[in-house]
Amino acid sequence: MAGSNMNEAVNASSQAGREAGKVELREYASGDEKKIVQILSRSHANGWGDEKFWRWKHVCRSGFVKEDVVVASVNNEMVGCFHGAVLPLTLEAGLEVPMNFEGDFAVLPEYRKLGIPDQAHDLISHRLLERGVMLRGGFTSKELNERFYHKRFGYIFVPTVTTQFRKILGLGLLQQKVEAYGKRLLAHSRVRQALNRQPLMLNLRLENFPPCHIEATEQFIRLREGSSLTSDLDVRLPYGTLGALVQDEVTLARSIILNFLIGRLRIRGLLRKGPRLLISLCLGAMSRQSS
């Protein structure tokens, strides 16, 4: 389920929406595809997909009926869409019940807080009941469900044994994270001043990854492929540290410090070059302070 979209649809507000006319709900009709995909794309921060993907996901599915897609209009302008797919959910061997798997909920930002999701929820529930569907639901996080879907609609998050395993394969994600983290660091004038006096070059060795290095100057902090011949320090990171990348910078920093303390993160040249680098960085930071 597009949890954040539904949440935003209810929480956000706009003057345009409040002044809008009556909300009308209807089932999908041929020709709606382009507008539906536009609404989905506008409502998903990272984009949604194209018409080809939409057609596959919805109208090309065996058992699709037009009622599986409900669109909301205001003044004959389509402003929202809600999708479902009735599929047999297994409850135990030989016991399958029809469930509406929902997702791709979206309401244009200027038409939020009009209660469109509530109206769509009620309409869809009535129609599903008429079709003999017994359950409805979608994918969301436990936290969002307890905070929103459960209180508003009664959805429960069934205790699950589903768990996710992740592994980072390429440098791209790491580069984005380093750049984002670097921008935050460089927002502090003392960090910029320190790096102005003492730019840093760190060679990184990561298990299963090609060699790479971090360049840190007063203008940027970035991760680049290949080893640097002029590195100040060589850092060897355990793969486990990278798992923290999918979390946030604080978790990443905590993971790095912890791994350093327990000796899994190794820094070559720390004793030889570390004190000089530290003094240089501190002097840089202090010079900013005194000036």
Added chain:
Amino acid sequence: MKRLAVHSVGSFHPLITNIRNYRPGDEELLVALWNLAYADYAGYVKRTAAHWRWCILERPGIDTADIIILEKGGDVLGYGILGLNGTVLELAVDPRLSAGRREKVAERVNNALEERSRTRGDEMISFEVPQIDEAICRALRRAGYREETSESLNMAIIDPVGLIRKILAHRGTRISPGWSPSFLLEVMPGHYRFCPYRRVHIQNGSPVAVTADPINAMADYIVGIALSTLADLIFRRTTFESALKAGRITVQPISGLQDVATLINLLIIDKPWYTPHADGR
């Protein structure tokens, strides 16, 4: 145990395991393996060849090279399917193998999926598997995977009458012969916006009769319950005892507590809940 038909045409040497990509006609074997591998679970869409073709083969961005099959002598031991952005849509390993062999199968399928993912330039690869499947989890942990909490399926009951009827009909053999009390559930919405029936009558017998909003129905016991509480009980978010203690369920006369507890026990979905990425996303 009965041998499942997960045997492919054009078999290789019976003692050599072979890893390959999908070939037309494999879907029947893969669907059979999936349904066997997860027969003891709840929470997923039962596979049919037609559904699988739409869900996997016709999915935009999926190539047959993304479908990795490990076989031995033509028997499919396991398979995995790589979706967009390194998301593994399905992973199944033959449950009839020993734990050690299952781990090795999972490891080989994972290695092939990972290689394919690297070739495609994915930044990350992710699996959603049951955490109680130790063999698969061990294989992934050993390969350097990190475990995270994931999104999962939430749900609401649309038709309590249909659901109760379906569950009790399926579990008819569990009902003791001669146990035939009748119940009238007085259903309140609770957290539900949509509560289609306010009274549900259940008459045990053969077959069990479940009716919505009956007129002048007589019952041995009257049970006051919110639809959200009923969902909590069926899907094991709470127990009958806890709900009773918290006042979320009432029984009249009180002498019917044991029979109501028996009824609720018959409705509980007790299989471990597992939903793969391919379902609904």
